[in-house]
Amino acid sequence: MTGDSAVEAPPAPLSADPEVESFGTRVWENIKGGNLGSWPVIIGLIGIVVVFSLTTENFFTAVNFNNIITQMTGTTMLAFGVVFVLLLGEIDLSIAYVSAVAGVVAAELQLPDSGHTLPGIWPIVVALLAVAVIGLVQGSFVALIGVPSFVVTLAGLLIWQGYVQKQLGAAGPIIIQSRWINYTAQYFFSKEAGWLMAALISALYVGGIVGGIVQRRRHRIPLRDPALIVLKMVGVPALAFGVVAICNHDRGVPLAGVLIVVFLVFWTYIAKRTTFGRHVYAVGGNAEAARRAGISVARIRIIVFMISSFMAGVGGIVLAARLSSVAPDQGGGTLLLDAISAAVIGGTSLFGGRGEVRSAVLGAAVIATIANGLFIHQFSNGVIFITTGCILLFAVTLDTLARRRQAKTGR
């Protein structure tokens, strides 16, 4: 057993003298512990971009960059919710049609002269509240009664698909004229606003890191890996300004892209910096241990299913806005599988407890980039599906191998 040798090793002082752990060793430790992190998908994404850039002329352009962002936004929103559900080790199959419900509700409520028209942003607010309630109901079946989430949300898939078809089947598509809704997929910020946002993000990020350092200093805890901290403080602002620079070559920063960043930051914060997020990881890792530690497992599960439905609703609004309408086939096609694939390809484990919010963005970017690039190559949808399927299989295999490795390293 590997364990005995670990004990016989000379006892290293436990952060008594600031033993600085390098970035490299930590990544290696994580891989050994079955946690591959985001590395495979980042490397893969870079590879995909390089291949398409070299093989077609129209791929590596500012216009196409903005296209990919707006194409991936809907899926990304759904995938944010999927990450939380997967972290619990559960599944939510209803999200695609829940997103359609949000689209239909918002579209109905913005219809002029319908007798139930709501002004401004209210159709969106009501639609999101409605789908949050859907999450509450579905989550309660899972958490309180113990019905497997697969079945509850499969039923949800049918029910909400039925609802959308019943609403739109006879009347046909609803055209959306509300700017509040349509702008989520169609608005582009001015160049100045773009630079301002990049500056704001950089300032907040660097400020946050400095705040963390001050905290650690106050508690006399050694800083881990100063090199990585510097890299982050330079890298994230550089990335922010770089993205804005590319977007500004075209129409400017799309509101859809800003939505991705806002929700990425928000959900990462919730997952990593709050007690709720910690408890989600705990329940996904070992529900019994979490229960014994006094965590209300049912409460966590219900809230996570509400997050899943809520983010599906946000995605539904964006998807409706892209076409300025909702149709009876809203929420159909590959939306569900794309959203789940995005989270998994991004590195979130299907087995619960391991994953990051950012995997939603990374995975959705991979899927959107492949679809976009193959489309430019004039491949058919069939080829796109086959390619995405192969990547999904690869990602899950990687996850499974990592997990087996973890089982071997552990104890």
Next chain:
Amino acid sequence: MPESPTLELRDITKSFGSVQALSDVDFEVRSGEVMALVGDNGAGKSTLIKTVAGIHAADHGEILFDGQPVHISSPKDAAKLGIEVVYQDLALCDNLDVVQNMYLGREAHDALQRLQEAVMEQKTSETLRSLRVTTIRSIRQSVATLSGGQRQSVAVARAVMWNSKVVILDEPTAALGVAQTEQVLTLVKRLAEQGLGVVLISHNLHDIFEVADRITVLRLGRNAGLYEREKTNQQEVVHAITAGAPTKVAGITTAETGAPA
């Protein structure tokens, strides 16, 4: 040092349906001592511990904590008194790191539910250092990467971090190799040195004779002996485990009316 026991159980009786799991069992542990609880399978060790831990209530009997009668009806009650149980399966989340496991369910946070990582990391490393758990290289490594002995150490350290007064360890060395067992037994001794009352449940008499101050033997749900380690030997204890007659600690005598043996 107060001579009265920190935790004292008197006449604990518990039955599940027609099965009499415990009959009039007495048990005590003082602060600063390691009290071993031994007995064959089905002797009632786990049932007794679950009574203390608040998993299930006794049908009859009394629990005194620091001399005061108390009611323990849930694990939270036990924790509030300062009684912590480390179960055999440790109840650790493999996907979380050492600090996160130490604070599981009791995370340090501010008014906005924001985690205070620096506070938790500092306290964790202090606790581990005070217990001289030094083989863990980084407290930010996930528990999945730790050895069995290290995992046990984390579970024990978690139990004692919360100003607990009594720590109950359920078979802490059952799954460990020789070197790791030694590591955990050293830790057990250290807990007692720090003034905690330690209850050690074990099948392994060698371990018990190495660390325990006193030994309580249960057999078929009854007291079958209370020994001081220095005045007994393994044979005597083995005899009590396998063939011991019901005994009662001096002082309390109850009419033993025809309970099935």
